[in-house]
Amino acid sequence: MAERVFMKGCEAIAEAATRAGCRFFAGYPITPQNEIPEYFARRMPEVGGTFVQGESEVASVNMLYGAALTGIRAMSSSSSCGISLYSEGVSYMAAARVPAVYVNVQRGGPGIGAIQPAQQDYNQATKASGNGGFKMIVLAPATVQECVDMVYEAFDLAARDENPVLVLTDGVMGTMMEPVVLPPMKSDEEVAALREAFAHRAVIGHKPLDQHTGEPGGIGDGWEKHNIETAEMYKTWDKDVRVEEFMMDDAEIVLAAYGISARISKVIVKQLRKEGIKAGMIRPITVSPFPYDTFANLDPSKVKGILDVEMSIPAQMRFDIDHAVCGRIPVMECLRSGGQLLTNDQVLAGARELIKEVL
Amino acid sequence: MSEMKKVYERTKGIKPGAVSGFCPGCMHSTVHKLIGEAAENVGALDKLVRVEGVGCCGLGQLYVSGDWLIAAHGRAGAVATGVKRSSPDSLVYTYQGDGDLAAIGLAETLSAANRGENITVIFVNNGIYGMTGGQMAPTTLLGMKATTAPKGRVAEEHGYPMHVCEIINQLTAPKMIVRTTVDTPQNVMKTRKYIEKAFKMQLEGKGYALIEIVTTCPTNWGLGTLESIDFMREHMLKEFPVGEFRMPE
Structure with missing residues (x-):
């Protein structure tokens, strides 16, 4: 046991x-x-x-x-x-x-x-x-x-x-x-x-x-x-690339985050789903090697926007996402840093802003 | 024809056929030979791990037999700690110059000594950075010219030569602290005995030994091979007198 x-x-x-x-x-x-x-x-x-x-x-x-x-x-x-x-x-x-x-x-x-x-x-x-x-x-x-x-x-x-x-x-x-x-x-x-x-x-x-x-x-x-x-x-x-794809089957809005930021993002994805918004999350589990293919394979006719959620200002993982997405899908950022934690409210607000822009 | 008696044999501690590439008059080659002989004499060549410093010390890998790894500049005391604590049966020695051991690596040097790590530290002190081309070291003598002290070392600007054995001698844990040189056959033999003693002590689990060997650097001192030995005797050994600071019982 x-x-x-x-x-x-x-x-x-x-x-x-x-x-x-x-x-x-x-x-x-x-x-x-x-x-x-x-x-x-x-x-x-x-x-x-x-x-x-x-x-x-x-x-x-x-x-x-x-x-x-x-x-x-x-x-x-x-x-x-x-x-x-x-x-x-x-x-x-x-x-x-x-x-x-x-x-x-x-x-x-x-x-x-x-x-x-x-x-x-x-x-x-x-x-x-x-x-x-x-x-x-x-x-x-x-x-x-x-x-x-x-x-x-x-x-x-x-x-x-x-x-x-x-x-x-x-x-x-x-x-x-x-x-x-x-x-x-x-x-x-x-x-x-x-x-x-x-x-x-x-x-x-x-x-x-x-x-x-x-x-x-x-x-x-x-x-x-x-x-x-x-x-x-x-x-x-x-x-060895590992990635978690959460509620991604029909997602139109994607939160991209790793580690603690992904945990917060997951809560927000669930909340948005309750509101009828088709949200999903991609969480790199190996940040090196990075799951470039997962992002590169996103279909721009379905996925309308990506929110990069990180506790870093300026953003860092965002550039790996950009490298894979190549401008085909808009990417926005939701960031904190310097020891200030992301909150559910802030990530939700970031997601709503993205939704307003792209949906 | 009478049978020839073999009176001298090259140590197995030096790779077969290896020829020293150190500068003419450099004493590193002598010290390497002594380490090989000492390890062979205590019957521990197959346990030998060399933790190599950076600079001319880093050339030793071309000549010595036995296992070795390169420590980052100054970190030999820490790397040797990791090796020895994980492989207590190995005979672990660091081989470091003055810049490596006394400048960039002073924290690691002091802390390994203060913990009383069961290792042997071979410290080759020629008062200058050799490999990088003659910059000032912590042990550069007052008035001695270096490429980064073109008018010579000035106390007001650079401080005074650092005495490593004397500093380590302030610590309680070390078991053996000696300063020696290799300018005469007697001193060469004496130095070998010191290294042998330190190796034996380590194999018996008795603790930390520091052997400082005062040497020349004819190339960067800008002196001939014989002149540099005279300079070492007249000036270096006056600042860094040989002696047994602490010996095991």
Whole structure:
């Protein structure tokens, strides 16, 4: 029987990671994700894992890099301005093809911004998480249950591709409590087997002539070869695209949103339907790879307008929507930022404005 | 014909056939050889993980055998922490220059030392940024010219040379802190002994060791190979005297 418990988002994330076999966590305090390192500090010793409070985000992500290259399942977490400091280490992990997981519990920005929730790191998460033009799978949960499921799965995706995976959530999900069904705890044997699966690359010491290194590039054309290989890998991610299409069969008005904004948008779609308005919602679940096809395949003779709902000013995801829609369908925006939350009323007002324009 | 007795053999800690590409007179090649020999002497070549710093240190990968990874500039202390905590049986050492360890990486350096991580830190101090072409380092001597201090280091503007061993010696956790050099056969052998001692200590789980090795940089000092050794003895070793700050029992 699956275990159903009432948990705060951050703690659920940490427990899900532990159950997925995570045995190393390094992190630095920053609101609103402090419950993640605090949970790991208690939990790791219980399962023979390691918790290190890094002296900075910079140090923490580099500890993650070193740990994950030994083959252990390893994770870190931070929030927005802290995640900016992760850029260096994440780029090194992408360079060294390191299977690692990290979580961004987004807060307001730019700069120190606000400790309240926001979705202002979309471009950073999906387009440029560090130097060098690498890509990552970025999962965007909309419930605490999805936080749990996605963190659990993120380790498998990271191991499959030998590439870092980012779970992009926000301060609402991180601090809110919801009932969740926890995934099964991987046994010590399973955890050992997962580590063994990376033995062919683990940097842990080998016979002098059986050298393992953390860097596939190097002198000459090594780095270009690496980039060509990873570009080929990114192409295989078409199969990994995930998107929720809610009441889209006959929709004339489409709300487009991810994460917490999608949750609010769903309520508004239901309300509009009660009023007889054919509203629907598209929710990218993977924001990288982005569900471009879902938007590109919208029929302009049926769908009259799209409302991009984001907690970011200026809008960020909107440009991925534009890229897919190519001006065939009008797109309007409903935005908040800087730690100010979208409200039902505001999204409803945004939808009504769109309806007035296009219907 | 009498049988020849083998008195010296190249360490397996250096890749077969590897030829040093360091500048003439550079002491990095000597230090790399010593690390290889020390790891071989303590019987742990197959456990060796090199966490490589950035700069000329980053060239070591071309010569050393054993596993290695590159840390971002200055982050070796953090990366080594991740490796060692996840793989306690590995013999983990960082290899860092003065810019890497004492400027951009000072936080990681101090914090790894303060936690008493069970790692070995090899700190090669030549008082200048080598790879990038001779910029001022935290350990550049007063009056010493650098491309970013063209009139020489001035205390009022740049502060004073930083003494890393002395700073680390303020911390309680480190078990071994020494400063040495490799200018004479005696000092070369002494340095190897220090590295061996640090490696043994790590394998026994006894904790953090810092070995600072004062070296030359003939290219960026603008001196000949022999002149640079004279300069190091007369000036560098005066500012950074060799010695055992803390030794394990």
